[in-house]
Amino acid sequence: MNEPKIPVEEAQAPAPNAETASAPANDSGLQWLSSRARSIALSEGNLFLLLAIVIGMFSGMAVVCFRITIEWVRLGLLGSALAPPPIRVLLAPAAGGLVVAFLVQKFFRAARGSGVNQTKAAVYVFDGYVPFRTVIGKFLTCSIAIGSGQSLGPEDPSLQMGAGIASALGRRLKLSRDKLRLLAPVGAAAGLAAAFNAPISAVLFVIEEVIGTWSASALGAIVLAAVSSAVVMRSFLGGEPMFRVPAYTLAQPAELLAYAVLGVVSGVLSLAFTKIIAYFRPRLRALPEWTYYFQPAAAGLLIGIIGLRIPQSMGTGYPYIDEALHSQYTWEILAILGFAKILTTSLSFVSGTPGGMFAPVLFIGAMIGGAIGGLEHHFFPEVSASVAPFALVGMGTFFAGFLRVPITSVFMVVETSGSYSIVLPVMISNTIAYLISRKYQDVALFDLLAKQDDLELPSMEEQREQIVLRVEDAMRKQDLPPLQASDTLARALEIAETSTEETLLVRFPTGRWAGIARKELPALASAHPKETQLREVLSTARLPILHPDQRLDDALRFIQGHPLLPVIGRAGSRKLEGVLSLPDILAAYQRAS
Amino acid sequence: MSDTPSIVSRYVQQRVLLLSAILLALMFAVTAALARSYHAREEGLVEEWFQKGNADLTAGRPAQAFEDFRNSLSYGPENPPVQLRLAEALLADGQLTEARSYLVNLLDRAPGSGEVNLDLAHVSMQTGDVDQTIRYFRSAIFGSWEQAPTRQRRNVRLELCDFLISHRLTKEADAEIAGLAADTPADSGFLREENGRLFLRAGEPAKALVEFEAALQTNPRQSQWLADAAQVAFKDGDYLKAETYFSKADREDPSEEIHASLELVREVLGNDPFLAALSNEEQARRTWRDFERGLERLRECQATGAANLPSEQPAPDLQLLGKDFQDLQQRLNLKLLGGDPEMRNEAMQLVSRIEDATAQVCGPPRGLDQALQLIEQRHEGTNP
Numbered sequence: 001m002n003e004p005k006i007p008v009e010e011a012q013a014p015a016p017n018a019e020t021a022s023a024p025a026n027d028s029g030l031q032w033l034s035s036r037a038r039s040i041a042l043s044e045g046n047l048f049l050l051l052a053i054v055i056g057m058f059s060g061m062a063v064v065c066f067r068i069t070i071e072w073v074r075l076g077l078l079g080s081a082l083a084p085p086p087i088r089v090l091l092a093p094a095a096g097g098l099v100v101a102f103l104v105q106k107f108f109r110a111a112r113g114s115g116v117n118q119t120k121a122a123v124y125v126f127d128g129y130v131p132f133r134t135v136i137g138k139f140l141t142c143s144i145a146i147g148s149g150q151s152l153g154p155e156d157p158s159l160q161m162g163a164g165i166a167s168a169l170g171r172r173l174k175l176s177r178d179k180l181r182l183l184a185p186v187g188a189a190a191g192l193a194a195a196f197n198a199p200i201s202a203v204l205f206v207i208e209e210v211i212g213t214w215s216a217s218a219l220g221a222i223v224l225a226a227v228s229s230a231v232v233m234r235s236f237l238g239g240e241p242m243f244r245v246p247a248y249t250l251a252q253p254a255e256l257l258a259y260a261v262l263g264v265v266s267g268v269l270s271l272a273f274t275k276i277i278a279y280f281r282p283r284l285r286a287l288p289e290w291t292y293y294f295q296p297a298a299a300g301l302l303i304g305i306i307g308l309r310i311p312q313s314m315g316t317g318y319p320y321i322d323e324a325l326h327s328q329y330t331w332e333i334l335a336i337l338g339f340a341k342i343l344t345t346s347l348s349f350v351s352g353t354p355g356g357m358f359a360p361v362l363f364i365g366a367m368i369g370g371a372i373g374g375l376e377h378h379f380f381p382e383v384s385a386s387v388a389p390f391a392l393v394g395m396g397t398f399f400a401g402f403l404r405v406p407i408t409s410v411f412m413v414v415e416t417s418g419s420y421s422i423v424l425p426v427m428i429s430n431t432i433a434y435l436i437s438r439k440y441q442d443v444a445l446f447d448l449l450a451k452q453d454d455l456e457l458p459s460m461e462e463q464r465e466q467i468v469l470r471v472e473d474a475m476r477k478q479d480l481p482p483l484q485a486s487d488t489l490a491r492a493l494e495i496a497e498t499s500t501e502e503t504l505l506v507r508f509p510t511g512r513w514a515g516i517a518r519k520e521l522p523a524l525a526s527a528h529p530k531e532t533q534l535r536e537v538l539s540t541a542r543l544p545i546l547h548p549d550q551r552l553d554d555a556l557r558f559i560q561g562h563p564l565l566p567v568i569g570r571a572g573s574r575k576l577e578g579v580l581s582l583p584d585i586l587a588a589y590q591r592a593s
Numbered sequence: 594m595s596d597t598p599s600i601v602s603r604y605v606q607q608r609v610l611l612l613s614a615i616l617l618a619l620m621f622a623v624t625a626a627l628a629r630s631y632h633a634r635e636e637g638l639v640e641e642w643f644q645k646g647n648a649d650l651t652a653g654r655p656a657q658a659f660e661d662f663r664n665s666l667s668y669g670p671e672n673p674p675v676q677l678r679l680a681e682a683l684l685a686d687g688q689l690t691e692a693r694s695y696l697v698n699l700l701d702r703a704p705g706s707g708e709v710n711l712d713l714a715h716v717s718m719q720t721g722d723v724d725q726t727i728r729y730f731r732s733a734i735f736g737s738w739e740q741a742p743t744r745q746r747r748n749v750r751l752e753l754c755d756f757l758i759s760h761r762l763t764k765e766a767d768a769e770i771a772g773l774a775a776d777t778p779a780d781s782g783f784l785r786e787e788n789g790r791l792f793l794r795a796g797e798p799a800k801a802l803v804e805f806e807a808a809l810q811t812n813p814r815q816s817q818w819l820a821d822a823a824q825v826a827f828k829d830g831d832y833l834k835a836e837t838y839f840s841k842a843d844r845e846d847p848s849e850e851i852h853a854s855l856e857l858v859r860e861v862l863g864n865d866p867f868l869a870a871l872s873n874e875e876q877a878r879r880t881w882r883d884f885e886r887g888l889e890r891l892r893e894c895q896a897t898g899a900a901n902l903p904s905e906q907p908a909p910d911l912q913l914l915g916k917d918f919q920d921l922q923q924r925l926n927l928k929l930l931g932g933d934p935e936m937r938n939e940a941m942q943l944v945s946r947i948e949d950a951t952a953q954v955c956g957p958p959r960g961l962d963q964a965l966q967l968i969e970q971r972h973e974g975t976n977p
Contacts (some may be wrong), residue, residue, distance in 0.1 A: 047606060061617075061624040069630045080638050081664050097886075172609045236628040244670055246701055319667040326692070444641050506615050 029404040044428035052186050052221035053228045055169060059190035060232025066139055066161065067195070067237070070154055072313065073147025082319060083311045084279075089149070090304040096148020097296030105292055107450075108137025108308055111354045115160030117450045119188045120210055120457045122573055128167055128180035130187075135164035137293065141354040149307060149314035150300060151344035151573055153359020155195040155282035159206075161189020162229070182218045185210045189222045190229035197233060197242050199226035200413040208405045209446065212460040234469045242318075248389045248421050249322075250362055258383055259425040262372045262390060263397055263432025269368055270401030271437050273342050274445050280350040282452050292352060299351035303344045313340040317363035324370045324391040331374025331387065338367030341415035361402050364396045369394015389425065392417055396426045401433035404444040409434075469590060471555050475567045475578035482507050482566070482576055485514075485535035489525050492534060496521050501579075503564040505543070506534050511574055513543040513566045548577055550587055559585065639669040646678060655686035673699070677708050684715055692716050693815065707736030711749055718941050723760060747773065751787070760795050764793045774804060782811035786818055789825070798829040816846030827854065830971045832861045860964035864939055867972045877931035880940050883965055884925070887944035888918060894951040911954065914947055943971030 077092040078084040084092075104111055110118065111134060142157040165185025170180045185206045193202035203219075203226050211218060249255070284295055309496055312320040324334060345360035353563045373390020376383065396413035400406045413426045443451065443459070451456040480499050483492055485508040496504060496518045504521075506514045516524075516538060524537050544558040546567045559565055559582050566580045598638045646661030662679035666672060676699055683692035693716045698834055699709045716728035730753040738745040750773050758768035774788045789804030805822035809815065823838030841856040862868070865877035895911050921943055952958050964973050 052609075054610075054617070057617055058613075059618065061620045064624050065627055069628050070633060080642070080668075081660070082667050083660065167614065169609070171613075173606050204783070236624060246698060322670055327694050331804075499736075 022589040034349075040129055041060055044195040047173070048175070048221055049184070049224060051166075051169060051173065051183070052190075052224040055162070055166045055183070055187050055273040056193075056225035056228030056230075058165045058169070059158075059187055059225070059234050060194040060229035061080075061236075062135075062161055062165060062277035063158045063191055063194035063229070064160060064236045066143065067154060069139070070147045072401040073143050074149075074262055074565055077148045078314075079368060086308055089307040089314070090301070090310060091147040091302045091563075093300030093307070095295045095300070096144050096150060096298035096352060097351070098294070100145045100150075101246065101293045101296045103137065103141050103144075104318065104352070104354060105289075108141060110134040110143045110222065111137035111454075112352050113226065113354065114156035114160075114349075114356045115163075115332065115450070116156050116209065116446055117453065117455065117457065119160050119184055119359055121165065121455055122163060122184045122445070123181055123210060124457055126454065127177050128182070130160070130164040130167040130184060132164055132168045135161045136163070137170070138291045142356075142541070143355045144297070145348070147314060147353050148300065149303060149304060150296070150353050151314060151317075151341060151360050152348050152353060152357070153362075154317050154354025154356060155192060155358035156356030157196035157354065158191040158385055159188045160187070160191070162187035162194075163224075164192070166225075169571045182215075182221065185488035186216060186221045186225045191226035193226035195418065196412070197230060197239075198412060198415040198440065199223075199230040199239075201408055201415050202230075203409055204408040205405055208408050209403075209460055212458065212463045225591040232587050242416040243325055243392070244322060245419045245422075246327075246388050246418040248392070249309045250421070250424060252383075254383045256428055257427060258373070258376045258380070259390075259429045259494075261376065262394060262433055263374050263429035266368055266394060266397040266429065266438065267433035267436025268403045269338075269342070269364075270433060271440050273346070273364070273402055274437070274448070276346045277349055277445070278448050280346065281449070281484055282391045284350050285354070285452070289309070293400070295351040296348075296353040299347040299353060302347050306340055306344055310337065310340045312337050313344045316359040317341065317573060318359065321363055321366045321391070321395070324366045325388050327370075327387045329370065329387075330339075331371045331378065334374060334387070334391075338364050338371060339368065358399075361399050365395040365398025366391040367394070369397060389422060392419070392422055393425045395431050396431040397433045399438040400430035402445060404434065404437060406430055406434045467506070468593055469545050469552040469588055471550045471552060471580060472577075473592075474552055474555070474584045475546075475580045476584060478505070478576065478579050483516075483534060485509065485533065485538070487493070487533065487534050488530060489521070489528060489532050489537065490530040493521055493525055493530075494518070501564065504565065505566050505576070505579065506538060507566075508535065508574070512543060514541065515543050515564060517563075546580055552588060554587060555580060635668045639665050639675070642663075642668070643672075643675050646675075646682065648681055650685060652677065655682045655684075658682040659686060659688075667715070673703070674705075677712065680709075684712060684719070684820060687719075688715050689719055693720075705737045707733045707738040707742070707745060707749070710736050711752075714749075714752075718756065723762075726756060727753070727765070728881060747776070747784070752905055752920050754791050754795070758791070763795050766791075767797060767800075770795060770797075770800075774800075780811050780813065782808040782818065785811070786821060789821060793825060795871070798825050802831075802834075814841075814845050816842050819845060820851060823851075823854065823858075827858060832858050832865075832967075832971075838863055857964060857967075858961075860961050861967050861971075864961065864964055865968045865971070866941065867968070874933045876934075876937060877927055879929050880937045881925075881927050883923075883944050883968075884940045886961055886965065887947045888922070890958070891915060891918065891947050892950050894955040897955065911946060911950060914943075914950055917943060918947070939971075959976070 011531055073096075078088050078097065110131065115138060118134070119130070122128055125145075138157045138161050142154060146154055163184040164187065166183040167180065170183040173364040175183065189199075189202045189206040190212055191202075192205060196202060203222050206222055207214060207219075210288050244405060273460045273558035284291075284541060287295075323329065324337075324501055329337070330415065345357070345364070348360075349357065370387045372388045372394065376390075377386060392413060395411040399412060400409035403409070409430050410423065414423055425479045430577070438461075442462045447459040447461070469575050478501065479497055482505045483495060485506055487506075492504065495575065501516070501518065503515045503517055505517060508514065516534070526536055543562060544565055546555055547560065547566050547570050548567055549570075555565075558581070563581055565580050566576055567580055569577045621787060627815045642661045642665035643825060646658045647667060648656035649655070654959045659682040661677060661818055662675055662682055664971050665675045665911055666679065667724035668676070678696075678698065679763060683689075691796065693713065694763070696709055696716065700706065700713065703709060706793035708735035710729045712732060714726050717729055717759060730749060733749045733751070736748050737975065742893045750769060754766050754769045754773065754947045757763075757769060769976050770791045772790060774785075775789055777784045785804045785808035789801040792804060793796070802822060805818055809822060812818070823842055824840060826832070826834035836855065836858045839858055843851045843855050864883055866876040869976070871879070877897050891911065908944035921940060925936065925940060930940065944965055948958055948962055948969070951962075952966070958962070
């Protein structure tokens with residue numbers, strides 16, 4: 001790393017800060033640390049990477065505290081049994097909802113919702129600004145909501161908390177606006193990585209859903225933050241995969257058909273789930289504001305009533321996913337649990353209770369997957385494997401269909417289960433669910449929620465699907481072969497008479513290209529003998545070279561100041577494939593629109 | 594912004610980074626304390642629910658125990674003892690399908706686990722799948738056991754033997770018991786006795802006797818083993834051995850039952866005309882004495898027996914037996930019996946018929962009559 005060194009006199013110079021000047025003389029430890037720190041100076045790029053690690057560590061610890069707090073709240077309100085006493089089941093979610101609603105309405109309005117869109121808003125609307133108050137609010141309200149049995153998860157809030165921590169640090173460091181914008185996704189990846197114990201999925205999710213591009217400047221920092229966050233989390237809570245999965249092998253290719261059926265069912269159900277939320281959320285938001293104080297409590301009461309018969313549908317539901325993955329439920333029970341969770345999660349989410357959707361989505365997916373697997377196994381035992389792999393694949397499939405992040409969903413299943421052999425069924429099933437969801441629901445869930453909240457956030461899905469124009473879409477063939485540097489002025493004049501181009505391209509033996517305006521040729525011919533070679537009269541400036549596969553957006557940056565650019569093939573012969581001018585580019589954009 | 598920070602911004606960055614390092618250290622300490630207390634609570638809950646589950650299972654509340662074990666596992670999923678107990682709770686609750694499914698999952702992860710195989714054997718036993726039961730029992734025998742593996746394997750083998758005997762698979766049972774006996778240390782009297790009892794149940798009294806005698810090698814004065822050996826020898830018709838062991842047992846731990854058995858054996862030995870190494874005269878004397886006792890028993894029964902006979906049962910023809918007896922009596926004398934083994938045989942057969950018939954009419958024989966019946970049973974079909 002090339003770090004600029006601070007000159008000795010700079011390093012030893014007193015800091016221009018009255019606070020430092022008045023620091024107690026006996027604070028030798030702090031002074032020593034300060035002097036050591038002063039001897040290290042970082043460029044903003046390097047500082048950014050270091051900061052990513054620091055953010056990862058902070059986020060990891062924050063998520064550990066968050067998860068533990070949720071558990072303490074759960075133990076306090078619901079008790080330690082998987083099936084808590086009925087009175088607690090009935091009252092805890094309602095009471096939790098009441099407290100949470102009060103906190104949100106009075107102190108932490110930005111803590112509503114899952115946290116993903118708020119993070120996107122920070123990136124695209126607020127220059128990377130996430131108030132630290134939101135981090136505290138999210139921590140408190142989600143701990144109470146999830147711990148009291150509301151059907152929500154800790155992952156999306158962790159994402160937002162990570163973004164909030166990153167934003168706070170960036171502001172304190174007075175980073176540039178560009179870097180501040182990048183910091184929010186870095187923190188988001190860190191928070192999600194710790195919450196999921198899955199750094200790869202976290203990185204992919206942030207790229208797929210928050211920033212939308214594989215930006216080299218952000219990728220390094222995002223990966224560093226996610227890894228450091230996951231390492232910190234594992235050091236406190238253990239490194240086991242999130243789900244313990246029995247060994248799986250694909251017995252026969254026909255089994256993939258069974259997974260395709262799962263993809264269809266999950267796609268349809270994820271669509272239905274999206275529609276329920278899309279329908280009820282704005283209607284509840286349209287009610288008078290005083291009802292906001294009671295909506296989470298009312299949802300909690302209904303969840304409690306459902307929980308009396310189906311306690312599995314409350315909270316994050318992770319222990320029950322584990323049970324489903326170990327074939328401990330019949331397919332009928334799995335189906336009931338899946339539908340009950342859709343109901344309770346819808347209630348929690350549309351009522352505005354803060355909390356995430358990831359955990360419930362995984363729960364629903366696992367139950368639906370297990371149910372489909374069990375049903376298929378019942379009727380076609382020779383084709384279908386046992387329930388467990390279906391539950392595992394189902395998690396990813398529902399995730400892909402509901403959140404519309406197909407790449408993340410595949411890696412998430414592999415990473416959270418530690419089972420690579422499942423990847424083939426996951427890919428098939430996820431793709432089908434994703435396509436069904438996209439076909440019948442134009443806007444992805446997070447984009448839909450943003451629109452409901454009057455936020456015009458860029459849709460990453462739309463961005464992914466935009467047609468990319470390339471140089472080959474705009475270039476045109478030249479009517480005559482290009483001039484060579486060894487050609488004479490007489491030859492150039494001859495060509496100029498027959499060519500329709502205003503600029504003639506000249507190729508040098510070294511592969512360099514130069515341009516000469518047709519109207520300049522007569523002047524050159526009068527100033528030099530006609531046998532003079534072109535290389536002697538052309539300036540040393542070289543033309544930028546384009547390739548047919550380059551994006552047209554990139555070509556636009558190169559074409560400034562050059563009327564015509566050569567388009568060269570990438571193969572060894574470096575053949576001139578065509579030429580490109582600014583009018584050609586504009587014409588291509590016009591055609592595309 | 595320039596890539597090289599100004600002095601002011603660099604100073605700010607250094608201060609913030611320093612502050613971050615201090616904050617990280619503080620937060621690390623807080624998080625560590627929180628995580629430690631939570632893990633301690635989790636471990637406590639795992640144990641608490643496990644104990645509760647065990648108590649419920651012991652108290653015959655398997656459904657409640659199942660819930661307790663589930664709760665325990667939710668705080669420590671990778672806990673084989675709890676997983677196994679959960680499966681056992683399901684089994685005890687009669688939820689065989691769920692228990693099997695759970696156990697098969699456990700077996701996938703620990704195919705050599707003796708405990709899991711044993712529980713699967715129990716499930717298969719309850720579902721009536723004999724082959725699977727035997728297979729799982731055998732896997733359990735050769736599987737791994739964390740605690741006292743030798744004892745556990747022996748217990749499983751005992752259970753398998755018991756299962757085989759109850760399903761009348763005596764050949765397989767005999768082979769298993771033989772394996773068990775081969776693995777039993779020579780100095781384990783109680784285990785030898787256990788083997789002997791199994792052999793007895795499998796219909797192998799001779800092998801049982803070998804085991805009881807092996808047990809007695811370790812403690813020749815153990816009254817129970819003496820009695821066991823005596824009983825087996827008695828049932829196997831080896832009255833000489835039976836008399837030896839009964840008399841020793843009677844000396845070590847006298848009881849009416851042992852004493853009565855000893856008396857009976859002595860009656861048999863004292864009245865059996867077919868015992869080896871008896872002179873012809875002694876054989877004749879014994880046959881004559883038994884013959885006279887047969888007559889006496891017949892007369893007693895004729896006098897009292899009609900009233901004891903159940904009405905629906907056809908009465909043996911005691912008159913006809915009396916007539917046969919008189920016919921033979923007219924042809925018999927002590928001298929003739931001494932010289933004609935065929936005659937001794939014929940006389941003892943008639944005695945046997947009389948004892949059988951009078952047993953039906955007048956109730957089970959006692960004392961010498963019982964001894965006469967045993968003598969005939971012992972030699973039935975073996976005498977020339």
